[in-house]
Amino acid sequence: MNQTPDQNQGIELANGDNAQAPFTQSVKEQKPSRFALWWDRNASEFGKFYKRNTAAIWLGIVGFIIAVSIFSIGFFQTLLFCILILAGIIIGQYIDGKPKIILFFTRLFNKRR
Numbered sequence: 442m443n444q445t446p447d448q449n450q451g452i453e454l455a456n457g458d459n460a461q462a463p464f465t466q467s468v469k470e471q472k473p474s475r476f477a478l479w480w481d482r483n484a485s486e487f488g489k490f491y492k493r494n495t496a497a498i499w500l501g502i503v504g505f506i507i508a509v510s511i512f513s514i515g516f517f518q519t520l521l522f523c524i525l526i527l528a529g530i531i532i533g534q535y536i537d538g539k540p541k542i543i544l545f546f547t548r549l550f551n552k553r554r
Contacts, residue, residue, distance in 0.1 A: 473481075491498065510519040527542075534540045 507519060507523070510522065514522075531540070531542050534542060
């Protein structure tokens with residue numbers, strides 16, 4: 442007995458109920474969400490805003506992360522965390538051959554002499 446997916450026949454369960462096979466259930470076409478519609482209208486505006494305020498956005502995110510860290514793990518642990526991240530960045534820049542942070546501090550302390 443051949444059954445096609447178009448036939449809406451269920452599967453007999455042990456308790457006597459009928460369950461529909463997954464391929465026989467109809468799929469409704471979903472409407473786009475309100476956010477998707479808003480994003481389609483405003484994506485270019487957000488891109489322009491991001492380009493104008495890139496530093497402010499990223500430094501705001503970093504400030505938020507630092508604030509959460511201070512409140513959750515404490516000031517000195519957060520300070521150590523930031524120092525270790527900075528050390529990792531300095532070592533990475535040195536290995537890449539572009540030690541921008543080291544050059545910044547060398548210029549800063551050479552000007553004071």
